[in-house]
Amino acid sequence: MIDIGSDTVSLFGNDASLEEIVWIGPQPTLAELGARVGVTECHPFSKLEVMIDEGTEIGRSVHFLPPNRAETILKAEKLLKIPSSDVEQCVSQELIRAVIEQRLLKSDEEVAEIEKALEIAANMHILAMRMSRPGMKEQEVVGAIDGLVSSQGSELAFPIIFSKHGEVLHNHQHGNVLEEGDLVILDAGANSLTHYASDITRTFPIGVPFNDRQRQVYETVLRAEMDGIAAIEPETRFEDVHLLACKRLTEGLQEMDLMKGDVEESVAAGAHALFFPHGLGHMMGLDVHDMEGLSEDLVGYGDEAERNSQFGRSSLRLARALKPGFVVTVEPGLYFIPDLIDQWREENRHAEFINYDQLEGWKDFGGVRIEDDVLVTADGHRVLGEPIPKQIAEVEKLSST
Numbered sequence: 228m229i230d231i232g233s234d235t236v237s238l239f240g241n242d243a244s245l246e247e248i249v250w251i252g253p254q255p256t257l258a259e260l261g262a263r264v265g266v267t268e269c270h271p272f273s274k275l276e277v278m279i280d281e282g283t284e285i286g287r288s289v290h291f292l293p294p295n296r297a298e299t300i301l302k303a304e305k306l307l308k309i310p311s312s313d314v315e316q317c318v319s320q321e322l323i324r325a326v327i328e329q330r331l332l333k334s335d336e337e338v339a340e341i342e343k344a345l346e347i348a349a350n351m352h353i354l355a356m357r358m359s360r361p362g363m364k365e366q367e368v369v370g371a372i373d374g375l376v377s378s379q380g381s382e383l384a385f386p387i388i389f390s391k392h393g394e395v396l397h398n399h400q401h402g403n404v405l406e407e408g409d410l411v412i413l414d415a416g417a418n419s420l421t422h423y424a425s426d427i428t429r430t431f432p433i434g435v436p437f438n439d440r441q442r443q444v445y446e447t448v449l450r451a452e453m454d455g456i457a458a459i460e461p462e463t464r465f466e467d468v469h470l471l472a473c474k475r476l477t478e479g480l481q482e483m484d485l486m487k488g489d490v491e492e493s494v495a496a497g498a499h500a501l502f503f504p505h506g507l508g509h510m511m512g513l514d515v516h517d518m519e520g521l522s523e524d525l526v527g528y529g530d531e532a533e534r535n536s537q538f539g540r541s542s543l544r545l546a547r548a549l550k551p552g553f554v555v556t557v558e559p560g561l562y563f564i565p566d567l568i569d570q571w572r573e574e575n576r577h578a579e580f581i582n583y584d585q586l587e588g589w590k591d592f593g594g595v596r597i598e599d600d601v602l603v604t605a606d607g608h609r610v611l612g613e614p615i616p617k618q619i620a621e622v623e624k625l626s627s628t
């Protein structure tokens with residue numbers, strides 16, 4: 228509890244009982260835990276309700292953040308004496324905004340933690356590229372990556388996405404057998420020991436070098452990613468970085484004869500969203516989609532931007548102007564989603580920009596995504612962590628030798 232009136236910070240909790248110590252071993256006391264983070268006022272949990280009552284009796288307001296667990300909602304019901312169904316409506320908009328303002332800007336210490344998380348992520352991706360072989364099940368690779376993270380005393384930042392069906396954006400099924408020439412997407416990251424996240428995506432072929440089509444799509448996505456990263460600097464709106472990446476993707480699709488027409492008009496109409504239906508990136512920090520539990524719109528748009536309702540752009544999690552200290556992901560992709568292609572073709576949607584006849588032969592391609600984590604600096608940006616192979620020659624060297 229942060230008491231603004233008396234400028235005190237208190238920690239509430241109960242020390243482990245002897246019965247608990249029998250099962251889980253000696254535990255640090257609440258006072259010891261408090262001392263680690265500079266909190267000296269430590270009280271039993273029951274005192275929290277008493278102190279809230281004392282405050283509300285003299286007309287002081289209680290600000291709290293959205294509780295994201297059912298049991299926390301039930302605790303809030305008891306502590307604040309409001310029905311559980313009203314708890315979410317009573318959260319403090321002022322406190323939410325204050326926390327977002329603070330956490331948007333990462334300190335040097337926080338960036339160092341993110342880079343520790345990235346060191347683990349690099350090892351996860353290199354291991355996957357090295358070990359994936361024709362005949363293996365996707366699950367074997369997922370298990371090995373998971374084990375690597377666990378062996379470092381760390382945890383996954385989010386459930387691993389590893390699939391030869393990369394066109395399924397959040398594919399958490401790992402039942403396929405890898406075959407020579409398959410293209411797989413690995414979207415995976417770990418947490419540092421203080422729970423700062425990393426979030427990296429790589430795409431690589433199984434057992435052999437990229438084929439011509441895979442190479443063309445890959446190079447297009449890589450160009451969009453690197454040009455997007457190059458555009459990151461203070462005051463640039465992330466929505467504009469997203470649109471720049473959409474242009475690069477459209478240009479590449481035109482080179483492949485899958486799209487046509489004026490690139491600017493095509494991007495403005497949202498025709499590329501057939502191949503790139505998600506946003507270019509999101510904030511990253513203590514959460515992989517940082518603070519979105521507080522409000523995705525307040526984090527990514529704030530008061531300065533409004534979410535566009537167009538298919539594809541509506542999924543953009545971050546639009547606002549960048550500031551030094553932001554850590555964002557840049558993650559363009561190209562996907563061939565058979566159901567979406569069929570539906571758009573049936574509607575003749577954006578037919579002036581899409582070569583539907585050509586596209587028929589691409590429905591089994593899958594997808595490509597490449598993602599890095601980027602710090603906005605005073606004079607531009609810095610890609611965080613040691614570089615993780617993403618140039619075609621580097622990826623092939625790891626994955627097919």
Ligand SMILES: [Mn+2]
Nearest residue numbers: 426556558598
């Ligand atoms: Mn991401």
